[in-house]
Amino acid sequence: MLPRPAHRARTRRASRILLALAAMAALVSVDLPDAAAVPPLGVTAEAGSDRAADRVGALFAGALDGGHFCTAAVVHSDDRNVIATAAHCLDDPDTTVFAPGYRDGEAPYGVWKLTGVHVAPDWTDERDPDQDIAFATVAPADGGTGRIEDVVGGFPVATEQPDDVTVTVLGYPAADEAPLRCANTTGLLSETQRRIDCPDLSGGTSGSPWLADGAVAGVLGGYEGGGTDPDVSYSAVMGDQALELYREAAVSAG
The missing domain is CATH 2.40.10.10 (Trypsin-like serine proteases)
Known part of the structure; x- marks a missing residue:
């Protein structure tokens, strides 16, 4: 039997490696969130x-x-x-x-x-x-x-966040039977109040956690009870009290 050409053997080994990597990726993806399913910043x-x-x-x-x-x-x-x-x-x-x-x-x-x-x-x-x-x-x-x-x-509780921390808000509008999610970068309304631009966070979302790297860094409330405009929400700054x-x-x- 003639020896198998080296390039053909290398091709088959590469194919097996690619198939193994694909199988591993498929297994890993079962436990990871679909990146495409996470809405962009400022989208609810x-x-x-x-x-x-x-x-x-x-x-x-x-x-x-x-x-x-x-x-x-x-x-x-x-x-x-x-x-x-x-x-x-x-x-x-x-x-x-x-x-x-x-x-x-x-x-x-x-x-x-x-x-x-x-x-x-x-x-x-x-x-x-x-x-x-x-x-x-x-x-x-x-x-x-x-x-x-x-x-x-x-969730852990986090204080002393930067003014422009990015948070994820999870909350239940009173008219909905499932929670909404929105992430965005926050800003300060004042030294004691933080704001975020996220649409459709209407009545019922008061108390929603503001999650910074998986920790509660605020809750929807504070100024105007959390805001009278459903597209802009507020949280008291999480401080010593x-x-x-x-x-x-x-x-x-x-």
Whole structure:
């Protein structure tokens, strides 16, 4: 038998390598988000189901049939039971429940009642828009003993962000049954208020987390309750007071 030409052997080896790389890429792509599915900056679209969206949920009045009116997100704590939202979303904590990952009438990760609320004194006394950030502890509404962070995970909390940080907002307009997602670079309205240009973030998105590199760096609220124009939204700057509230909630979460 004559020896196989070297160039033909090299061609076949190259083909096998390319096929192997293609197979590996196909396997990896199963766990990675489709880049084409992520909207460009400043564009609002329905959020897909992923780990970040699962940690964000809608706040309801009493039960799922009570209508959702605000948004909240699970944040990390040692006792794994803390959510972040806007202070103005917690006026009726005794009748408010949280459904993380809510979509199309379903609460795949259960319904959670509020067991404690942490808001700044200046919000309680004066409804200061610079203090429109709050944290709450939760427990299963059915009386169980589960921990919400064990179910969906939790975002870290980040302060001292640059003025022009790029954030992703995830929130539930009251008229929609799935969350919306929009990312854009923020700017400062003032030293204590941050703004973002994202269309269609209408009523119900108050309390939506502003995620900077996967950490909660603000919540939709503050100036004008988060904004009267659905295309421009605001958040109080996450500062020392918000960090203290977060620590208080984390300590009392047990």
